[in-house]
Amino acid sequence: MTTFLFLIVFSCLALSFQSYGDERKVHIVYMGGRSKGVSSSSLSSIHHSMLNKVLSSGVSSSESIVYSYGRSFNGFAARLTDEEVEKLSEMDGVVSVLPNTKFQPHTTRSWDFMGLTRNLSLRYPNQGNVIVGVLDTGIWPESESFSGDGLGSLPSKFKGTCQTGGTNFTCNNKLIGARYYNADNFFDPREFKSPRDAIGHGTHTSSTAAGRAVGGASYFGLAEGEARGAVPEARIAMYKVCWLGYGCSGADILKAFDDAIADGVDIISVSLGSGFPFEYYEDPIAIGSFHAMKNGILTSNSAGNAGPFPISVANYAPWSLTVAASSIDRKFVSNVVLGNGNTYIGIAINSFNLGNSVSPLIYGGDAVNVSTGSSELISSYCFDGYMNSQKVKGNLVLCNGLFGEEGIPNADGLGVILSSDNYKDVAFNFRLPATVLSSQDVQEVLAYIRSSSNPIATIKMSDEWNDTLAPTVVSFSSRGPNPITPDILKPDLTAPGVDIIAAWSLAASPTFNPEDQRITKFNIISGTSMSCPHATGAAAYVKSAHPSWSPAAIKSALMTTATPMDSRKNEDAEFAYGAGHINPVKAVDPGLIFDASEQDYITFLCKQGYNTSTLQRLTGDNCTCNGIAPGKAWNLNYPSFSLSVPDNGYALGSFYRTVTNVGFPNSTYYATVFAPENLKISVEPASLSFTQVGEKKSFVVKVDGGKLFQQPIMSACITWFDGVHSVRTPVVVFTTVLPLPFNVDQGADLRSIGKANFPRLNGNLMGN
Known part of the structure; x- marks a missing residue:
């Protein structure tokens, strides 16, 4: 099924990178940093002037221009x-002219699971001054998660606005800003021409990061409890860049970054990504997050839902935080009970209660719709339109595969039993009673149907089980290594992204299916789109404790205090989880940080082959690459170490790092190396002594792995310990591999990928 999913998504996600002939399509003309002292109105005049010089006769610049970034x-x-x-x-x-590429959107037990209890989440009084900017599908402002009751006045630093779109959309002291963008002027009839969320995704991510505490939240009675974000009193500014039936355009994303930076947000959350790897200067998210970094703002990004394929990670720029998805200690189980008493454990978010009643059970392959040219094989997958409604009506149906459930309600079926061996670690929700069994269990159920004269069964409402193996990186989470810069480890860390409950839009289907007319205030979905706002919330939590920390400092604190993951549960090791599982509570007191400035990233870009001219246009200052030859990225002051080696080459590397003391004024840290026998790692010096907070010390890490052949990954780590603080940095060594020729969609809901792309399923890439 995974191969099938990979191929169908590729066939439907091939992006058009150019316009043809005289057809006009939106492009981004990127001109680098804004020069100091030049107003946005002056830049706008320059942009119009440039357009007037190239536009065809009879076309004005005002007709052509969509946004002026200034x-x-x-x-x-x-x-x-x-x-x-x-x-x-x-x-x-002009630095570059980019096509308007489409991007796609890539919970509340999760915060308690990470140790960030409600009391701890309110620990720092500065929280109300932290502003979280979210680039997403919009927001449902009436949700209790965004109540402004009891919050103080707005932070004076915020320069944003609340665009109502001429509707009843309003902001308050919690949701302090909202904007919307639509470069291609595409509007689905079900959409709102305002920041209001018609999809649910943006409401979910916003409340996960910074939602107010709401008691009694549940998904139709499941996962009942208190829903809240990491920083319940922080402010939210929504930038709607994604639209129902359309996706998220690069032009809109870049304009949202332009506004969010100028509006004065502190953290930017972007649960979006491209299906293809881009160079940094061609990626609107990388460009926008670079300028955010220049202005002291950390961007938190989803890693993508293209796993478990290697080199599939999205949003890999070193100046942003890339977040993988992992499980929490809650699992949704919906069992199947047959007429012979046998019970099979299924995985699903099944909110439908059939009680103890039993219903007739049939096999999809026995309900062939001959008039559509179906066959037993096709109908066994229960594809919509290929089922015989006379045989399906009123029955539970056993189906092969995971994505054919739409054929059952549309043929008047009562419920569906689906099959998957690839997604045992994530539960999906459906618009009818449903569960997912292993293929082996499905064969046993089929044998029962074949041997019984009157096969019957029932599907039980979901129970919540304790997942003792959590956290583990979920199968769909995108994997490293970094497709552009292998010597920068990506993803950076992992956070909860499986079965996450959070606020939802009342205009959105809980199952991403327009035929599902149910309304819910909270929904349970999965994806790196859900893990990203967990990291966003954790970053905002650290920011509330340390308002003056740089984006790199906050990122370092989150990475070096992350909980180590068990590689026996995740065979891709650091390529799956980076530095480990996020720990917001420990991150506020990391002891040491690996800080980095704009100049550090400029040096990194020079090493990547950028020239001085491009850099000056990118940054808007007089920086140069003089004296910096292209080479490895080993000396970027990054909180991890990655050594890529050509196949049959020698693993030899030397990494220079500098740490800043943010722990005890008088302290000495000692380095401990954990590495496999065939990997030699030395740290010089092996101890670092500090006499004051803010003091910096440097060290060199030398790695010798010998000659390597077909080595997927060797994992090690270096831990600095002062008796209280453990500052842990992962080390990975691997042979370089070529990136896959394509990637799959960074979808909001994993199940929507298959639904959206299989013929006759009336979905789209957003899962609707």
Whole structure:
């Protein structure tokens, strides 16, 4: 099924990177950093002037231009032909002209699971001054998760606005800002021309990161309890860049970054990603997050839902935080009980209660719709339109595969038993009684149907089981290594992203299916889209404790205090979970941090082959690459170590790092190395002594793994310990592999990927 999923998504996600002929399509004209002292109105005039020089006769710049980026960096988006794109690309000051690529969106037990209890979440009084900016599908402002009751006045630093779109959308002291963007002017009839959320995804991610505490939250009675974010009193600013039936455009994303930076947010959360690896200068999320970093703002990104394929990780720029998805200690189980008394354990979020009643049970392969050209094989997968409704009506149906459940309610079936061996670690929700069994169990159920004259069964409402193996990285979470810079380990860490309950839009289907007319205030979904706001919330929590810390400092604190993961449960090791599982409570007191400035990232880019001219246009200052030759990224002050080696090459590397003391004024840290026998790692010096907070010390890590052949990954770690603080950094050594020729969608809900892309299923890439 995984191979099938991979192929169908590739066939439907091939992006159009160029316009053809005289057809006008939106492009991003990126011009680098904004020069100091130049107003946004002056830049807008420059943009219009540039357009007037290249546009065809009879077309004005006001007709062509979509956005003028000038609040935080320089550039614009405009509708252009191929010829106009070429002319603009050759103009002085233009860094690049990018196609308007589509991106896709990639809980409340989870915070307690990480040790961030409600009392601890309110520990730092500065929390109300922290602003979380979210780029997503919009927000449902009336949700209790976004209540402004009891919160103080707005932070004076916030310069944003609340765009109502002429509707009844309103902001308050919690939801302090909301904007929406639509470069291509595409509106599904079910959408709102405002920041209001028609999909549910943005409401879910926002409340996960910074939602108020809401008691009695549940999904139709399941997972009942208190729903809250990591920083319940922090403020939220929503930037709606994703639309029902359309996706998320690069032009809109870049404009949202431009506004969010200028508005004064502290952390930016982006649960979106591309299906293809881009160079940093071609990726709107990498570009936007670079300028956020320049302005002291950390961007938290989802790693993508393309796992378990290698080199599938999205959002891999070193200046942002890349988050994988892992399980929590709650599992939803929906069992099947047959007429012969046998019980089979299924995985599903099944909120339908059939009680003790039993119903007739049939096999999908026995309900062939001959009039549509179906066959026993096709109908065994229960594909919509290929089922015989006379045989399905009123029955429970056993199906092969995971994505054919829509054929059952549309043929008047009562419920469905599905099959999957690939997704045993994540539960899906459905619009009818349903559960998912292993293929072996499905064969036993089929044998019962074949041997019984009157097969009957029932599907039990979900129970919540304690998952003692948690946390483990979920199968769908995208894996490293980094497709652009293998010597920067990605993902950075992992956070809860499986079966997460959070606020939901009342206009959205809980199952991403327009035929599902149910309404719920809270929903349970899975994806790295759900793990990203957990890291966002944790970053905001650290920011509330340390308002002056840089983005790199916050990121370092989260990575070096992460809980180590068991590689026996995750064979991809650090390529699955990075530094480990996020621990917000420990992150506020990391002891040492690996800080990095804009100049450090500039040096990194020079090492990646950028030239001085490109850098100056990118940063807006007089930085150069003089004296910096292209080479390895080993000396970027990163809280992890990655050594990629050509196949049959020698694993030899030397890494220079500097740490800053944020722990005890007088302290000495000692380095301990954990490594396999065939990997030699030395740390020089092996101890670091500090006499004051803020003091910096440097060290060198030397790695010798000998000659390597077909080595997927060797894992090690270095831990600095002062008797109280453990500062842990992972070390990975591996032979370089070529990236896959394509990647799969960073979808909001894993199940929606298959639904959206299989013929005759009326979905789209957003899972609707």
